Amino acid sequence: MPDFIAEWLNQNEIFTAMTIMEYWDGMVTTVHLVFLSLVIGLLVAVPLAILRTVRNPFVSGPVWLYTYLFRGTPLLIQLYIIYYGLAQIEGIQETFWWEIFREPFYPALLAFTLNTAAYTTEIIRGAIVSTPNGEIEAAKAYGMNWFMRMRRIVLPSAARRAVQAYSNEVIFMLHASAIASVVTIVDLTGAARNIYSRFYAPFDAFIFVALCYMALTFILVFAFRKLETHLLKHQRPVSG
């Protein structure tokens, strides 16, 4: 380690082992929260996106309404409604659900999941709708039924078209997760806010956390770029 960094680390009062641990715990919480909401959100979004493409308005209508409501309002409001609202449901405090939802982590997880599922549903729907007709006709000509067609032809081809937009949604979700700190969750931003109020040092506390988020963002961007080249390998021009 260069001497000036060692010297600076010895002199400063803010970046001690204690606060670094706080930031680390915060990062674990952020990654945990974002990862879980993205995975559950994606699992919910795929069937919803398929339902959204169904011609019957009684099937696609409710899904449209759900995505419209969650995409048209701020995530912060959704979080507040779920966080403050769940405690107000009659009788919830007597059931086992209360054991889960009294922790701020689970209301936040629910809000983030519902929000990302709404955006992801629309992304996947767009990709499904733009499947080239020839691919579907070919699948029909091979005698594939609806289910097999969906599983083998439509969804894999839609995934390739959706991955670019979905990577934006993942990064958006990582950044949006910062609001978890307002419902007393100590995520990365929560750790930074605690350290700010202890030392009254806004630049150290928030610039450091900004760098942490930036590192996470660039890791995601890199991973998605890899995934994209992997998924679109067959479309790469042949070269010597």
Add this chain to the structure above:
Amino acid sequence: MLDLKGYGPALLDGAIVTIELAFLSLALSVALGLVGASAKLSQSRVAKGIATTYTTLIRGVPDLVMMLLFYYGGQVAVNMLSDYIWEAYEIDFFFQFDPFISGVVTIGLIFGAYMTETFRGAFLAVETGQIEAARAYGFTRFHTFRRIMLPQMMRHALPGLGNNWQVLLKTTALVSIIGLTDMVRVAEEAAKAERMPFHFFIPVAFVYLALTAGSELFIKWLDKRANVGVVQGS
């Protein structure tokens, strides 16, 4: 009828604050976006470098963190600056960094980066022949920009601009966290005091929904107008 328990006027004031905040940030972000896009497309490597650093930095950091940095950090910076000015020139210079200003600056800066990308793409979509023709007519650089580039790029920029506006509108809710009494803040206080979260947050959610739905219609109308005379392929 909806009974807001006497919080109605405060919520209405909050809604006006939200709308003011959104429009001021939009103006700042469009200005920054035009400057940023011009810088990215300019010949100067320094300008290109600054614009690229700006858009990359902004897209890596959450909006809330940026807002907290500007709000808490901005005041510390102003205090340091005023101390310096007092010691050096004995001029009493001070201003309070309030949540509204921090909100406008932060949201403007963040969406300025997104607007930069939108406008860059839109400028590139204007045919070079148009610019060459303007030059041939003896237009100055400014006139070329004002009369040829701007009106033609707007058509290409509108969809992106509309999307950015929709996201910006929802981002304004975050300013309640640093203490601005916008409608989210009022609703939060009312919900806590009355212990009725649904009663106050759901109407506010519907105000946002109305704003985004209204904007969608307006953008569609603008888009139609901007594309008058353009033959669209099927």
